[in-house]
Amino acid sequence: MLPDDIEGQFIELRINNMICTVRDEHIRKLIMEDISMTWKCTLDDGTVVWGDYERPGVPESPWVRLQEFCKENGRCVAKAQVIVMGAPEEVVFEDENGLDGFFIARGFSKDIDMVTGDGPSYQHMTFGLLEDSLERVDVKKYSWPECEFEDFSQKRKATQENLSFMIWRDGETKKQSEQVQVTLNG
Numbered sequence: 001m002l003p004d005d006i007e008g009q010f011i012e013l014r015i016n017n018m019i020c021t022v023r024d025e026h027i028r029k030l031i032m033e034d035i036s037m038t039w040k041c042t043l044d045d046g047t048v049v050w051g052d053y054e055r056p057g058v059p060e061s062p063w064v065r066l067q068e069f070c071k072e073n074g075r076c077v078a079k080a081q082v083i084v085m086g087a088p089e090e091v092v093f094e095d096e097n098g099l100d101g102f103f104i105a106r107g108f109s110k111d112i113d114m115v116t117g118d119g120p121s122y123q124h125m126t127f128g129l130l131e132d133s134l135e136r137v138d139v140k141k142y143s144w145p146e147c148e149f150e151d152f153s154q155k156r157k158a159t160q161e162n163l164s165f166m167i168w169r170d171g172e173t174k175k176q177s178e179q180v181q182v183t184l185n186g
Contacts, residue, residue, distance in 0.1 A: 101130030
């Protein structure tokens with residue numbers, strides 16, 4: 001049983017189509033039956049948010065909704081975890097003061113046999129954090145069915161596209177720097 005205040009917060013946010021703050025039946029089905037990979041983020045105020053992909057009646061991705069929620073409410077992600085059936089929850093990035101310049105992207109791929117058209121499917125969850133230098137993004141990629149991070153992490157150049165997907169810490173942040181503003185605004 002959840003405390004009343006958490007249930008109330010969940011109901012209010014669900015109605016507003018913002019964020020999913022409990023592991024409900026949809027999240028359980030996503031992970032256990034659909035065998036989909038997702039994420040769980042803890043915000044700087046302790047709120048836990050689940051990546052509720054394909055939720056009926058909710059058109060936007062959970063990342064876009066979380067990004068909007070954080071911007072509107074002065075929140076940021078303090079801890080990000082990857083969630084997949086059969087594997088332990090793994091912390092990807094964590095900073096008790098909040099991750100400044102952070103994103104998550106989900107992807108799918110499939111190897112196709114040229115004769116039969118069949119082949120294995122793969123899921124990927126990519127996490128990125130803008131480095132303090134403001135020039136590169138530290139990228140970590142988790143893959144299924146391997147249920148592990150790829151052996152290497154990448155350092156990608158900060159671009160307008162990857163910066164636009166990020167959640168930023170409120171106040172004096174990396175986003176306020178001239179270098180990031182030039183990249184974001186072209």
